[in-house]
Amino acid sequence: MERVDVDLVVVGAGAVGENVADRAVQGGLTVALVEAELVGGECSYWACMPSKALLRAGTATRAARAVGGVGTVGDVDPSAAFARRDRIVHDWDDASQVSWAAGAGIRVVRGHGRLAGERRVVVTAADGAATEFVARHAVAVATGSVALLPDIPGLADLEPWTSREATSAKAAPRSLAILGGGVVGVEMATAYADFGSTVTVLARSGLLSGFEPFAGDRVASALRGRGVDVREGVEAVRARREGEAKVLELSDGTEVRADEVLVAVGRAARTGDLGLETIGLEPGSWLDTDDTLRVRGVDWLYAVGDVTHRALLTHQGKYQARAAGDVIAAHARGEEPDDAPWGRHVATADHAAVPQVTFTDPEVASVGLTLAAAEAAGLRVRAVDYDLSWLAGATVLADDYAGTVRAVVDEDRGVLVGLTLVGPGVGELLHAATIAIVGEVPLERLWHAVPSYPTLSEFWLRLLETYGR
Secondary structure (H helix, E strand, C coil): CEEEEEEEEEECCEHHHHHHHHHHHHCCCCEEEEECCCCEHHHHHCCHHHHHHHHHHHHHHHHHHCCCCCCCCCCCCHHHHHHHHHHHCHHHCCHHHHHHHHHCCCEEEECEEEECCCCEEEEECCCCCEEEEEEEEEEEECCCEEECCCCCCCCHHHCCECHHHHHHCCCCCCEEEEECCCHHHHHHHHHHHHCCCEEEEEECCCCCCCCCHHHHHHHHHHHHHCCCEEEECCCEEEEEEECCEEEEEECCCCEEEECEEEECCCEEECCCCCCHHHHCCCCCCCCCECCCCEECCCCCEEECHHHHCCCCCHHHHHHHHHHHHHHHHHHHCCCCCCCCCCCCCCCHHHCCCCEEEECCCCEEEEEECCHHHHHHCCCCEEEEEEEHHHCHHHHHHCCCCCCEEEEEEECCCCEEEEEEEEECCHHHHHHHHHHHHHCCCEHHHHCCCCCCCCCHHHHHHHHHHHHHC
C-alpha cells in the first residue's frame, strides 16, 4: 500500500471540511482532503442550496402578489423551479469546487477514508486501490450526518425519501406524506405544496418544537392556509404498500396514502464506517469535542460540523472549521492556542448564540436562547413581544404583512440573550441580533443604534420602547 505523509488529513470535503483544509493551508500546513462523493458535500448538493432554490419560487410569487399595483402574477412553474435548482447545484458536478481546492493548495483525494490507528487514514478509491495517509499533526473528521430512519414496521419497504431525495427529485409527486415537523419537514412541505402536491405533515411533537411556540403556530397556520394537512400529536406506527400507493397507519387509528413518503425525523452521525474502533471510540457515535474542536481523549483528532452534534447547521460548522483549522496550524507551529471563551481558536458561539433561518413562508429566524431555554438555564429573563405588522416598513413591504418578534432579555445583565422573528423576509434581519448577543451589547447602548425608517428593522426601537415601559 502506498504511503503519503502530510501535516493534516481531513475526512469529508463538504463545506465544513473545505474550511478546515483552507485555514490549515493558510497556516502553512500540507493537507489531504478526502471525499467519497462530491466535493462541496451535503449543503451544496442535497441540503442548503437545493432546498432553498426549490423554496424560492413560491416565496417570490407570494411576495409579488402581496403588493397592490403589481401586474398579473402567474403560478409557480415546478419544472422551471427544478431546472433552476439544477443550475444552482451545477447538475451535481463538483468540478468547480475541485478547481477551487486545487487553487487553494489543497490536495483532494477521491475515495472512502477510514481511520486505521493513530494519525492514519486509509483511503480506498472506487477501483479498490488503497492509499495510507499519515498525518504529522492531526486528523480532522468532517463526515457530517445522515437522515435517521425510524423503526416503523414496513417503512423500509416503501423506499421512503430522505432530505436527499426531496431536494434532488426531478418532479413533484401528486401526493407527499412527511414524517416530522422539524425544519426539513416544514420547508419541504412548503416547497411541494407550492408545486401542487397534496401534502400531509405528521408531527408527533408539533411543528418546530425547539423554537418559540408562536413560530410553529404561525407556520402551521400558513401551511394549512395553502391546503397542507398538518396533523400534530400523531405518528406513523406501521407502513405498507397497496399497489402504487404508500400507506401509513397512524397512532390515532387513521391512515394516510401518498405517492411518496419523506422521512424527516432527525439525523444520525455519519461515523459508522469511519474506523473509530481502531482508536477506541464507538462506531456510529457522535464525536464529543472541547471548544477547540479536539475530540476528548484523543489529542490528535479533531471533529467539526454535524458529526460533533454541537449545532447541525452549515454556517455553524464552517465557524467551527475556521477555529479548528487555525488551532491545528497553531499547534503545528508550537504556538499557544487562543482558547479562552471567544478566543480565535474556540467555537464559543455554539453554546448560546447560534443563528438559524427556516425558509418557510413566513420565515422563522432565531438566534440564541428561547424563553424556555433561558429559564431552564437559570437566567432571570423577560420576554418582550411585538407585532411586526404595526411597523411602517411592514405596510410598505406588503398589503397584509403579518409577523411577530420576541426578544429574550437577561434582566441581571441588561443584554439580549435570544431573539426570534416570524414573518416574510425576516431572515435578512437576523444578523444584527446575532451581533448584539455575541457582543453582549447593553440595551442602554442599543438605544443609540437608530434603525432606518421605514424598514422592518424599526422593530428594534419598538422592542426597546416596550421593554422600557
